[in-house]
Amino acid sequence: MKFANVRGEVRLNEPLSSHTSFRIGGPADALVVPADREDLITLIAEIREQGVPYVVLGGGTNLLVRDGGFRGVVISLQQMSAIKVDREYRSLGGSFVLLHAEAGAALGRLLSISVERGLTGLEFVTGIPGTVGGAICMNAGTAQGEIGDVVDTVTLLAPSGEPVLRHRDEMGFGYRTANVPPGHIVLDAKVILRHGDAEKIKAQVKRLMEQRKARQPWGLPNAGSVFKNPMDEAAGKLIEEAGLKGRAAGGAMVSDMHANFIVNTGNAKAADVLALMEAIREKVLEMHRIRLEPEIKIIGED
Secondary structure (H helix, E strand, O other), X not given: OOOOOOOOEEEEEEEHHHHOOOOOOOEEEEEEEOOOHHHHHHHHHHHHHHOOOEEEOOOOOOEEEOOOOEEEEEEOOOOOOOEEEEEEEEEOOEEEEEEEEXXXXXXXXXXXXXXXXXXXXXXXXXXXXXXXXXXXXHOOEEOOEEXXXXXXXXXXXXXXXXXXXXXXXXXXXXXXXXXXXXXXEEEEEEEEEEEOOHHHHHHHHHHHHHHHHHHOOOOOOEOOOOEXXXXXXXXXXXXXXXXXXXXXXXXXXXXOOOOOOEEEOOOOOHHHHHHHHHHHHHHHHHHHOOOOOEOOEEEOOO
16 A cells, blocks of 8 residues: 555554553554645555545544554544634624634644633533544534534535535534534634633633543543443443443453443453443443444444
Protein backbone atom coordinates (compact mmCIF):
# COMPACT_ATOMS: atom_id res chain seq x y z
CA MET A 1 0.00 0.00 0.00
CA LYS A 2 1.66 3.20 -1.23
CA PHE A 3 0.62 6.86 -1.27
CA ALA A 4 3.05 8.45 -3.68
CA ASN A 5 1.69 12.00 -3.57
CA VAL A 6 0.85 12.28 0.14
CA ARG A 7 3.11 14.75 1.94
CA GLY A 8 2.15 13.71 5.45
CA GLU A 9 3.32 10.79 7.56
CA VAL A 10 2.54 7.21 6.49
CA ARG A 11 3.05 4.33 8.92
CA LEU A 12 2.48 0.77 7.73
CA ASN A 13 1.25 -2.02 10.03
CA GLU A 14 0.80 0.52 12.84
CA PRO A 15 -0.48 -0.84 16.22
CA LEU A 16 -3.68 1.04 17.05
CA SER A 17 -3.30 0.29 20.75
CA SER A 18 -0.90 3.26 20.72
CA HIS A 19 -3.62 5.54 19.35
CA THR A 20 -6.68 4.75 21.49
CA SER A 21 -7.49 5.74 25.06
CA PHE A 22 -8.35 2.07 25.76
CA ARG A 23 -4.74 1.15 24.86
CA ILE A 24 -6.25 -1.80 22.96
CA GLY A 25 -6.27 -2.79 19.30
CA GLY A 26 -4.44 -4.65 16.56
CA PRO A 27 -2.55 -3.02 13.69
CA ALA A 28 -3.90 -0.95 10.82
CA ASP A 29 -2.58 -1.72 7.36
CA ALA A 30 -1.67 1.95 7.22
CA LEU A 31 -1.98 4.95 9.51
CA VAL A 32 -1.75 8.21 7.57
CA VAL A 33 -1.42 11.72 9.01
CA PRO A 34 -2.16 14.22 6.21
CA ALA A 35 -0.16 17.45 6.39
CA ASP A 36 -3.20 19.67 5.73
CA ARG A 37 -6.59 19.79 4.00
CA GLU A 38 -5.15 19.59 0.49
CA ASP A 39 -3.06 16.59 1.52
CA LEU A 40 -6.17 14.90 2.91
CA ILE A 41 -7.95 15.42 -0.42
CA THR A 42 -4.96 13.88 -2.19
CA LEU A 43 -5.00 10.94 0.22
CA ILE A 44 -8.72 10.28 -0.30
CA ALA A 45 -8.21 10.28 -4.08
CA GLU A 46 -5.41 7.72 -3.78
CA ILE A 47 -7.44 5.58 -1.37
CA ARG A 48 -10.36 5.56 -3.83
CA GLU A 49 -8.01 4.63 -6.66
CA GLN A 50 -6.72 1.65 -4.65
CA GLY A 51 -10.22 0.69 -3.49
CA VAL A 52 -9.35 0.19 0.16
CA PRO A 53 -11.54 0.96 3.21
CA TYR A 54 -10.71 3.95 5.41
CA VAL A 55 -11.77 5.35 8.75
CA VAL A 56 -10.93 8.56 10.60
CA LEU A 57 -9.36 8.05 14.01
CA GLY A 58 -10.28 11.30 15.76
CA GLY A 59 -8.82 11.27 19.26
CA GLY A 60 -9.31 7.51 19.67
CA THR A 61 -11.18 8.20 22.92
CA ASN A 62 -14.54 6.65 22.03
CA LEU A 63 -13.18 3.70 20.10
CA LEU A 64 -12.57 -0.01 20.49
CA VAL A 65 -10.34 -1.61 17.86
CA ARG A 66 -10.66 -5.37 17.57
CA ASP A 67 -7.57 -7.51 18.17
CA GLY A 68 -7.08 -8.33 14.47
CA GLY A 69 -6.72 -4.66 13.64
CA PHE A 70 -8.12 -2.73 10.69
CA ARG A 71 -7.67 -3.85 7.10
CA GLY A 72 -7.40 -0.53 5.37
CA VAL A 73 -6.30 3.03 6.08
CA VAL A 74 -6.74 4.80 9.38
CA ILE A 75 -6.59 8.58 8.96
CA SER A 76 -5.43 10.88 11.76
CA LEU A 77 -6.24 14.58 11.41
CA GLN A 78 -3.88 15.66 14.18
CA GLN A 79 -2.07 18.11 11.85
CA MET A 80 -5.39 19.81 11.05
CA SER A 81 -5.94 21.43 14.42
CA ALA A 82 -6.12 25.20 13.97
CA ILE A 83 -8.52 27.27 16.09
CA LYS A 84 -9.21 30.94 15.32
CA VAL A 85 -11.81 33.65 15.74
CA ASP A 86 -13.94 33.83 12.61
CA ARG A 87 -15.88 36.96 13.56
CA GLU A 88 -17.53 38.81 16.42
CA TYR A 89 -20.99 40.38 16.43
CA ARG A 90 -23.69 41.78 18.66
CA SER A 91 -27.25 40.51 18.74
CA LEU A 92 -30.18 40.06 21.09
CA GLY A 93 -28.76 38.40 24.18
CA GLY A 94 -25.31 39.96 24.09
CA SER A 95 -21.99 39.95 22.29
CA PHE A 96 -21.06 36.79 20.41
CA VAL A 97 -17.96 35.18 18.88
CA LEU A 98 -17.83 32.65 16.08
CA LEU A 99 -14.88 30.31 16.69
CA HIS A 100 -13.56 28.26 13.77
CA ALA A 101 -11.97 24.93 14.72
CA GLU A 102 -10.44 22.30 12.46
CA ALA A 103 -11.52 18.71 13.04
CA GLY A 104 -8.23 17.56 14.55
CA ALA A 105 -8.26 20.20 17.30
CA ALA A 106 -8.58 18.78 20.80
CA LEU A 107 -11.95 19.52 22.38
CA GLY A 108 -10.16 20.44 25.62
CA ARG A 109 -8.05 23.00 23.78
CA LEU A 110 -11.15 24.58 22.24
CA LEU A 111 -12.61 24.86 25.74
CA SER A 112 -9.38 26.37 27.11
CA ILE A 113 -9.34 29.04 24.41
CA SER A 114 -12.98 29.91 25.06
CA VAL A 115 -12.30 30.19 28.81
CA GLU A 116 -9.24 32.38 28.21
CA ARG A 117 -11.35 34.73 26.10
CA GLY A 118 -14.21 34.82 28.60
CA LEU A 119 -16.61 33.02 26.26
CA THR A 120 -19.48 30.95 27.60
CA GLY A 121 -21.34 28.08 25.97
CA LEU A 122 -18.79 25.26 25.97
CA GLU A 123 -18.50 24.60 29.69
CA PHE A 124 -20.40 21.32 29.29
CA VAL A 125 -17.46 19.74 27.41
CA THR A 126 -15.28 19.98 30.53
CA GLY A 127 -13.43 16.70 30.93
CA ILE A 128 -14.64 15.26 27.60
CA PRO A 129 -11.60 13.98 25.66
CA GLY A 130 -11.26 13.66 21.91
CA THR A 131 -11.30 16.02 18.95
CA VAL A 132 -13.73 18.52 17.47
CA GLY A 133 -14.39 16.20 14.52
CA GLY A 134 -15.20 13.26 16.77
CA ALA A 135 -17.41 15.45 18.95
CA ILE A 136 -19.38 16.54 15.89
CA CYS A 137 -19.83 12.98 14.61
CA MET A 138 -21.31 11.75 17.90
CA ASN A 139 -22.81 15.06 19.11
CA ALA A 140 -20.71 14.75 22.24
CA GLY A 141 -22.12 16.19 25.42
CA THR A 142 -23.34 15.76 28.95
CA ALA A 143 -26.50 16.52 30.89
CA GLN A 144 -25.48 20.20 30.67
CA GLY A 145 -25.46 20.38 26.86
CA GLU A 146 -24.30 18.95 23.53
CA ILE A 147 -21.93 20.19 20.84
CA GLY A 148 -24.87 20.49 18.44
CA ASP A 149 -26.28 23.21 20.71
CA VAL A 150 -23.46 25.61 19.82
CA VAL A 151 -22.59 24.62 16.24
CA ASP A 152 -23.22 27.16 13.50
CA THR A 153 -21.83 25.31 10.47
CA VAL A 154 -19.85 22.14 9.71
CA THR A 155 -17.69 21.50 6.65
CA LEU A 156 -17.57 17.90 5.45
CA LEU A 157 -15.31 16.33 2.86
CA ALA A 158 -17.33 14.11 0.51
CA PRO A 159 -15.78 10.89 -0.88
CA SER A 160 -15.48 12.74 -4.21
CA GLY A 161 -13.03 15.15 -2.59
CA GLU A 162 -15.48 18.05 -2.64
CA PRO A 163 -16.14 20.10 0.53
CA VAL A 164 -19.78 20.29 1.65
CA LEU A 165 -21.03 23.07 3.96
CA ARG A 166 -23.80 22.06 6.37
CA HIS A 167 -25.71 24.41 8.67
CA ARG A 168 -26.72 23.26 12.15
CA ASP A 169 -30.28 22.38 11.12
CA GLU A 170 -28.90 20.18 8.32
CA MET A 171 -26.69 18.15 10.65
CA GLY A 172 -29.48 16.10 12.23
CA PHE A 173 -28.00 16.33 15.70
CA GLY A 174 -29.56 13.86 18.13
CA TYR A 175 -28.55 11.93 21.21
CA ARG A 176 -24.95 10.88 20.47
CA THR A 177 -25.53 11.08 16.72
CA ALA A 178 -25.24 13.45 13.78
CA ASN A 179 -25.90 13.29 10.06
CA VAL A 180 -22.42 12.59 8.74
CA PRO A 181 -23.01 10.35 5.69
CA PRO A 182 -20.83 7.26 5.15
CA GLY A 183 -17.46 8.11 3.65
CA HIS A 184 -17.71 11.78 4.60
CA ILE A 185 -15.09 13.37 6.87
CA VAL A 186 -15.57 16.36 9.17
CA LEU A 187 -13.07 19.04 8.15
CA ASP A 188 -14.00 21.85 10.52
CA ALA A 189 -16.80 23.48 12.48
CA LYS A 190 -17.80 26.94 13.59
CA VAL A 191 -19.31 27.34 17.05
CA ILE A 192 -21.22 30.31 18.45
CA LEU A 193 -20.18 31.43 21.93
CA ARG A 194 -21.18 34.46 23.99
CA HIS A 195 -19.05 36.87 25.98
CA GLY A 196 -19.62 36.26 29.70
CA ASP A 197 -18.12 36.73 33.13
CA ALA A 198 -14.63 35.21 32.87
CA GLU A 199 -14.36 34.37 36.57
CA LYS A 200 -17.77 32.68 36.63
CA ILE A 201 -16.87 30.66 33.54
CA LYS A 202 -13.59 29.50 35.11
CA ALA A 203 -15.39 28.59 38.34
CA GLN A 204 -17.99 26.59 36.43
CA VAL A 205 -15.33 24.67 34.50
CA LYS A 206 -13.46 23.92 37.72
CA ARG A 207 -16.64 22.70 39.42
CA LEU A 208 -17.61 20.45 36.50
CA MET A 209 -14.11 18.96 36.34
CA GLU A 210 -14.18 18.17 40.04
CA GLN A 211 -17.56 16.48 39.61
CA ARG A 212 -16.33 14.35 36.70
CA LYS A 213 -13.22 13.27 38.60
CA ALA A 214 -15.34 12.32 41.59
CA ARG A 215 -17.75 10.22 39.52
CA GLN A 216 -15.60 8.65 36.81
CA PRO A 217 -12.48 6.44 36.76
CA TRP A 218 -9.22 8.27 36.21
CA GLY A 219 -5.83 6.65 35.83
CA LEU A 220 -6.94 3.46 34.07
CA PRO A 221 -7.32 3.31 30.27
CA ASN A 222 -10.97 3.47 29.15
CA ALA A 223 -13.14 4.80 26.33
CA GLY A 224 -15.67 6.77 28.33
CA SER A 225 -19.30 5.72 28.54
CA VAL A 226 -19.69 2.32 26.90
CA PHE A 227 -23.46 2.33 26.44
CA LYS A 228 -25.97 5.01 25.51
CA ASN A 229 -28.47 6.00 28.18
CA PRO A 230 -31.88 4.52 27.36
CA MET A 231 -34.86 6.87 27.42
CA ASP A 232 -35.37 8.26 30.94
CA GLU A 233 -32.77 5.86 32.36
CA ALA A 234 -29.05 5.98 33.13
CA ALA A 235 -27.10 3.06 31.71
CA GLY A 236 -24.67 3.14 34.63
CA LYS A 237 -27.52 2.83 37.13
CA LEU A 238 -29.03 -0.13 35.26
CA ILE A 239 -25.66 -1.90 35.12
CA GLU A 240 -24.99 -1.24 38.79
CA GLU A 241 -28.45 -2.53 39.79
CA ALA A 242 -27.65 -5.68 37.81
CA GLY A 243 -24.76 -6.24 40.23
CA LEU A 244 -22.07 -5.89 37.59
CA LYS A 245 -19.70 -3.37 39.17
CA GLY A 246 -16.29 -4.99 39.36
CA ARG A 247 -17.25 -7.76 36.91
CA ALA A 248 -14.19 -8.78 34.90
CA ALA A 249 -13.35 -10.61 31.71
CA GLY A 250 -9.63 -11.11 31.19
CA GLY A 251 -7.97 -7.74 31.64
CA ALA A 252 -11.20 -5.76 31.23
CA MET A 253 -13.34 -4.77 34.21
CA VAL A 254 -16.54 -2.85 34.84
CA SER A 255 -15.39 0.15 36.84
CA ASP A 256 -16.27 0.04 40.51
CA MET A 257 -16.59 3.83 40.39
CA HIS A 258 -18.97 4.17 37.42
CA ALA A 259 -20.67 1.07 36.03
CA ASN A 260 -20.98 2.46 32.48
CA PHE A 261 -17.19 2.53 32.18
CA ILE A 262 -15.08 -0.49 31.28
CA VAL A 263 -11.43 -0.11 32.24
CA ASN A 264 -8.30 -1.80 30.98
CA THR A 265 -6.60 -3.09 34.13
CA GLY A 266 -3.33 -3.57 32.28
CA ASN A 267 -3.46 -6.32 29.70
CA ALA A 268 -6.99 -6.28 28.30
CA LYS A 269 -7.74 -7.39 24.76
CA ALA A 270 -10.63 -6.20 22.65
CA ALA A 271 -12.13 -9.69 22.99
CA ASP A 272 -12.26 -9.17 26.78
CA VAL A 273 -14.12 -5.87 26.41
CA LEU A 274 -16.55 -7.34 23.88
CA ALA A 275 -17.25 -10.34 26.13
CA LEU A 276 -17.91 -8.01 29.05
CA MET A 277 -20.19 -5.81 26.94
CA GLU A 278 -22.22 -8.83 25.89
CA ALA A 279 -22.52 -10.06 29.47
CA ILE A 280 -23.71 -6.60 30.55
CA ARG A 281 -26.31 -6.41 27.79
CA GLU A 282 -27.65 -9.89 28.59
CA LYS A 283 -27.90 -9.22 32.33
CA VAL A 284 -29.54 -5.79 31.93
CA LEU A 285 -32.00 -7.19 29.38
CA GLU A 286 -32.85 -10.06 31.71
CA MET A 287 -33.32 -7.86 34.77
CA HIS A 288 -34.73 -4.62 33.33
CA ARG A 289 -36.11 -5.68 29.92
CA ILE A 290 -33.98 -2.92 28.38
CA ARG A 291 -31.58 -3.54 25.51
CA LEU A 292 -28.48 -1.37 25.88
CA GLU A 293 -26.93 0.09 22.73
CA PRO A 294 -23.18 0.76 22.49
CA GLU A 295 -22.01 4.36 22.58
CA ILE A 296 -18.43 3.48 21.73
CA LYS A 297 -17.51 2.81 18.12
CA ILE A 298 -16.14 -0.65 17.32
CA ILE A 299 -13.96 -1.23 14.24
CA GLY A 300 -11.65 -3.89 12.86
CA GLU A 301 -11.69 -7.65 12.80
CA ASP A 302 -11.07 -10.42 15.32
